[in-house]
Amino acid sequence: MGKPGGGGGSVSFFNLSLTGSGSAGTELWIDLGLIPTGNRFWIGLANFTSVDKVLGFDLRTNTTSKSTGTVANTALLATASLRAGTSKSLDLYKAGALHTETVLGTGVEHWWIRLYSKSAVSGTYLYKISYTLE
């Protein structure tokens, strides 16, 4: 399978990115969008920040033919828990040793970030996902 962006000179494998921010209570599902039919999203790096409370972050993909953001309808791709005021960068490629990708799109599947917390108090989060379309 070819590396995206392969070729001579400076190469960015994961040439697309998604960023976002907001606030979360005890649980929040962030819809990262529809997985295009016949394609997968191949994920390189995920950056998560929790500004002011403990937050868990799951990166998830719908399983085939599912479209809603629930644990039962998705598969876990990566996870992290962050204490207040911290960030984590998850290397989901590891120089080719890992191949972290969504399900193959059939026109209905989405990919998601699930945020969860023990505290209902609103907390601020930020994320950036670097990826490519395969």
Added chain:
Amino acid sequence: MAEVTPIFDKIITGSGSLATDLWIDLGAIPTGKRIFYGYATLVAEDKACQFELRSNLTGQSTGTTGTTELHDWCSANGGDSNDRDLYFYGNLALLSVTGTGTEHWWIHIKSKGATGVVDYIIRYQEY
């Protein structure tokens, strides 16, 4: 154009709760195969926990320190997670015993005090 072959193509995920001690059975090691550990993320949702990745010794099947071998360990504070690189660009080779139909692989978690929740995701291959 270069080719990429993902090495650790299998994922196991789950969660559990514990007070002071928990053994999570990750399943039987397939006969004739070994578990080759790649990467692990271990989450302690709400209290400090110590995580151990272990596999049974040959001919053993239970989750105890006397019947398993320790491959890796780490600690995470409450609300934190720990990412473990168990491959290190090919410089490490953490392997279970070769399965004979009996042996399992495990996460052993220890903590103090009240009940807490843990989560895990492990990338591996059957070698």
